[in-house]
Amino acid sequence: MFLAFERLPEGRRFDVCVVGTGPAGLTVARAIGRRGKSVLLLEGGGREATAESQDVLKGTVRGHPYFDLEYARLRFLGGSSNHWGGYCRPLDAIDFEPKEWAPDAQWPIRKADLDPYAAEAAEILEVPAQFNEKVVGNGVKRVDLHQAWPPPKLGQKFEGELSASKTIFCVLNANLTGISTDGSRVNQIEVRNYSGLAKRVTADRFVLALGGIENSRMLLHLNRLTEGRLIKRPETLGRYWMEHPNFTIGEALIYADSGSRRTFSLTADMQRRLRVMNCGLLVHPVPGRGYRRLVRELACVAPTLGQWVYRQVDRNLVCALQLRAQWEQAPVRQNRIELDPKRRDRFGIPLTVLSWTISQQDIDTVRRTAAQYATHVARSGEGRVRIFDWVLERGETPPHDQIGSHHHMGGTRMSASPETGIVDQNCRVWGQDNLYIAGSSVFSSGGWTNPTFPIVQLALRLSDHLARLK
Amino acid sequence: MQERHFGSLQPVQRVTQASGPRTRLPTRLAKVPAFARLVSVRLFNSLVWKVLRTMPPLPSVLPVGASWARRRFLAVFLVSAAAGIFGRTFPMPPGQEDVIVRNGWFLLSGDV
Numbered sequence: 207m208f209l210a211f212e213r214l215p216e217g218r219r220f221d222v223c224v225v226g227t228g229p230a231g232l233t234v235a236r237a238i239g240r241r242g243k244s245v246l247l248l249e250g251g252g253r254e255a256t257a258e259s260q261d262v263l264k265g266t267v268r269g270h271p272y273f274d275l276e277y278a279r280l281r282f283l284g285g286s287s288n289h290w291g292g293y294c295r296p297l298d299a300i301d302f303e304p305k306e307w308a309p310d311a312q313w314p315i316r317k318a319d320l321d322p323y324a325a326e327a328a329e330i331l332e333v334p335a336q337f338n339e340k341v342v343g344n345g346v347k348r349v350d351l352h353q354a355w356p357p358p359k360l361g362q363k364f365e366g367e368l369s370a371s372k373t374i375f376c377v378l379n380a381n382l383t384g385i386s387t388d389g390s391r392v393n394q395i396e397v398r399n400y401s402g403l404a405k406r407v408t409a410d411r412f413v414l415a416l417g418g419i420e421n422s423r424m425l426l427h428l429n430r431l432t433e434g435r436l437i438k439r440p441e442t443l444g445r446y447w448m449e450h451p452n453f454t455i456g457e458a459l460i461y462a463d464s465g466s467r468r469t470f471s472l473t474a475d476m477q478r479r480l481r482v483m484n485c486g487l488l489v490h491p492v493p494g495r496g497y498r499r500l501v502r503e504l505a506c507v508a509p510t511l512g513q514w515v516y517r518q519v520d521r522n523l524v525c526a527l528q529l530r531a532q533w534e535q536a537p538v539r540q541n542r543i544e545l546d547p548k549r550r551d552r553f554g555i556p557l558t559v560l561s562w563t564i565s566q567q568d569i570d571t572v573r574r575t576a577a578q579y580a581t582h583v584a585r586s587g588e589g590r591v592r593i594f595d596w597v598l599e600r601g602e603t604p605p606h607d608q609i610g611s612h613h614h615m616g617g618t619r620m621s622a623s624p625e626t627g628i629v630d631q632n633c634r635v636w637g638q639d640n641l642y643i644a645g646s647s648v649f650s651s652g653g654w655t656n657p658t659f660p661i662v663q664l665a666l667r668l669s670d671h672l673a674r675l676k
Numbered sequence: 677m678q679e680r681h682f683g684s685l686q687p688v689q690r691v692t693q694a695s696g697p698r699t700r701l702p703t704r705l706a707k708v709p710a711f712a713r714l715v716s717v718r719l720f721n722s723l724v725w726k727v728l729r730t731m732p733p734l735p736s737v738l739p740v741g742a743s744w745a746r747r748r749f750l751a752v753f754l755v756s757a758a759a760g761i762f763g764r765t766f767p768m769p770p771g772q773e774d775v776i777v778r779n780g781w782f783l784l785s786g787d788v
Binding site: 503585 | 775777778779780781782783784786787788
């Protein structure tokens with residue numbers, strides 16, 4: 207049921223308090239609530255985006271050009287599911303494996319730990335549960351990237367269920383502002399509405415599901431408030447933040463009906479051989495007569511082939527494709543979230559400073575993957591691919607492309623020990639018995655796929671863990 | 677025009693039998709004997725050469741105005757560029773196919 211902020215019962219002790227109603231928070235709250243436990247679900251915004259709730263998300267970016275942080279996220283019921291693209295795919299097995307060439311990409315769990323939750327995640331996100339892949343040659347595989355269309359807005363989708371629930375108590379406009387811990391256990395959190403009214407919430411367990419940037423920002427702030435008693439090993443807090451760089455990297459002429467959008471990546475063996483991170487290549491047909499320029503360019507460098515292609519154009523057998531890449535960044539300490547020393551939001555919490563760069567290793571990943579795919583296309587006779595110079599020459603990324611994917615990962619990464627991360631394999635904050643983190647901020651590495659599907663898988667796994675606890 | 681072997685990206689993998697449908701089909705250009713193509717390039721070369729010889733000296737910032745050696749260099753450059761643009765290159769011997777990259781295009785050597 208929904209409760210007005212003013213009616214939030216301060217004296218009541220809930221089984222679980224979940225902060226955030228994005229895909230992670232909603233999934234945890236619903237899964238726990240279904241098991242009969244009392245859940246207090248807190249959302250910082252209302253039912254729609256407002257200027258006052260979005261203001262909290264302002265921030266500064268250093269390094270490579272990046273999106274305005276205020277508009278890269280949404281702060282109301284449903285969170286970022288209110289503007290996602292609906293693309294779904296689980297992480298690959300190799301994403302969880304340790305890599306000699308990326309020593310900081312290390313998960314304490316494996317893909318098999320998340321697989322049992324794939325079917326339920328697919329049902330929540332309204333995509334098929336089967337994700338096929340087929341090796342097409344030269345270490346390249348074609349993979350399924352499902353798109354839920356229209357992308358479900360989870361806040362709207364589950365609002366009725368929340369209203370009818372007897373175990374889930376949802377409070378809107380409740381902004382996390384404080385926490386009290388005895389050093390090993392969180393006792394209470396403090397929330398405020400936009401009028402400045404404060405309430406204290408008591409629960410057996412707390413789950414922070416604020417988002418891929420806000421989880422780090424709030425933990426940095428709360429750790430400062432508690433003078434370091436919340437995160438005892440904060441060396442990695444806010445660090446190893448990752449995005450999925452997303453650029454148009456080339457074009458292609460295909461000698462047959464192109465079909466629809468297709469997605470490719472490298473096999474695990476080829477990634478190991480080339481020592482690259484994971485990279486998805488999204489091949490889109492170019493509508494209209496985009497092929498004409500490409501045919502002319504091809505004819506200039508390969509006239510023999512060009513003449514033949516001209517004849518295929520006459521028979522409508524040539525199609526132009528745009529080649530986009532969305533790929534995994536090697537996690538590095540320098541990409542991080544910090545607290546702004548000067549600017550604060552309306553609750554007095556420092557705003558975000560995000561430092562983000564695309565490294566040469568990241569460019570190498572896309573360069574080698576693209577070359578492998580382009581070689582496959584040429585040798586198989588499917589067509590010819592042109593890769594842009596900045597990719598082949600390891601140059602600067604173009605400033606006017608999409609740049610990123612609005613995928614915010616890392617900052618409170620999952621690790622096998624408190625020295626190398628913030629949460630353990632059950633998403634529990636190291637050193638705190640009853641504080642958990644949900645969402646993509648726990649990703650130790652990001653794979654190349656859109657993170658919503660693995661976020662929901664992880665949230666379901668966390669719910670299972672919480673339900674088993676007494 | 678940039679051209680390099682794919683080996684700069686990873687070890688060259690030579691392919692003697694490409695799988696799938698072949699794209700290197702006979703064209704009118706390919707049917708022209710290699711000798712005739714060579715002669716045409718030479719004729720084009722001498723034509724450019726004649727034009728340059730008859731040109732009045734240009735300001736010294738342009739290489740053609742400086743010396744005959746520079747004019748000759750320019751002539752060779754123009755002919756090479758023309759050969760590249762119009763594809764007057766000779767096919768690789770059979771069995772020597774591998775992937776090359778030209779202006780970003782990933783090509784089989786038989787394409788050019």
